[in-house]
Amino acid sequence: MEITRRAPIGRPRGFDADEALERAMLVFWEQGYEGASLTDLTRAMGITRKSMYAAFGNKEELFRKALERYTEGPAAYAARALEKPSAQEVATAFLAGSVSTTTRPGCPAGCLGVQGSLASGESGRVAQDALIAWRDDGRARLRHRFQRAVDEGDLPPGADPEMLARYIMTVANGIAVQAAGGATRSELQQVADAALRNWPPV
Amino acid sequence: MEITRRAPIGRPRGFDADEALERAMLVFWEQGYEGASLTDLTRAMGITRKSMYAAFGNKEELFRKALERYTEGPAAYAARALEKPSAQEVATAFLAGSVSTTTRPGCPAGCLGVQGSLASGESGRVAQDALIAWRDDGRARLRHRFQRAVDEGDLPPGADPEMLARYIMTVANGIAVQAAGGATRSELQQVADAALRNWPPV
């Protein structure tokens, strides 16, 4: 079989799909899944409903793709934090990234992974479940990282990676809620610092 | 002028308004403001749209009244916590109440004051603002209580009531998000305990 890598047949689309997805992500971030209508979304994306459906499937698929983009964009601080050399640095960077992303000027306040669909009616259930899985995934990565830290002696043998991961994720979620309510970056960084003051020593 | 306290004139309503409001609160709690349609609400309340409008005004007013009921019902742990004799006990009771209310069997998981309308489109802005004010109020009460504790020597003179209040509220908000994602009561109580381990000593 022969795989050809040519220009796609047919009329090329007249918009940048990446740019459109970025705009959609911002609308979901600010208004949540149910609060963002197709009219809001396509207006921000600068395309028609038909083009959106052709390029992204439907509203649920668009949300999923916006969430992926969020993970690799504004929420990339999480992956970077996990690569820090010590558990203490992981936790510190994770919370600092959470503070800075939820209070970034020019972006919606808060976290898409929290306020995108925290509670919803039937129509938003898919988005809600996607975000629960997203947060669970983040927590699992923290847990594995802390388990590794225990194995490597970076955390004391009695440390509980499961609980520590949930603790950090809980504080990050709380920071997101506070940011959505208008808390400032410095106020939240103080909170993050306080939350780490009892971090288990080596 | 003479004020008469008689039975109201006209046909008496055929439903218990308190009971109906309780049911509406549960729907808002589970589905959020925008996710709860009038059909969902009135079906759960067991009354018609017309009766709901006559008794409660409109959807926004119904939400506000449901939030009041939530404050005096499921969220009454907050007021009780503020009356504890020491700041340490206030913080401990506040977080324990938050854990137990957000994970109560038979009630929706999470906190109405968080997931009721964390992010929304234009139509949910009123509810969103009401919840921001609700959380701000709770935080202000904690701050005043902690300020009193500083004045009374219950907290060290260097303690920052503003920051401590925001810290406790942030952890409580995070607990609510975690509960909405299915975290169990014992898991969250561990998190609450961890969050208090660095509480400023006397």
Added chain:
DNA sequence: GCTGTTCTGCACCGATCGGTATCTAAGTCT
């Protein structure tokens, strides 16, 4: 050129949204 394929713009779909008009039933008042 022509044909095939895909994108765009617009009108439109049925369903549901929050909210109401109308009529009748069920009470209190004089």
Added chain:
DNA sequence: AGACTTAGATACCGATCGGTGCAGAACAGC
């Protein structure tokens, strides 16, 4: 009894919801 007031049921309102059908425009390969 009869006037008055309010609750309840039904049907309905215009607007908006997520999602499509259709005709024409813009590209590829031939």
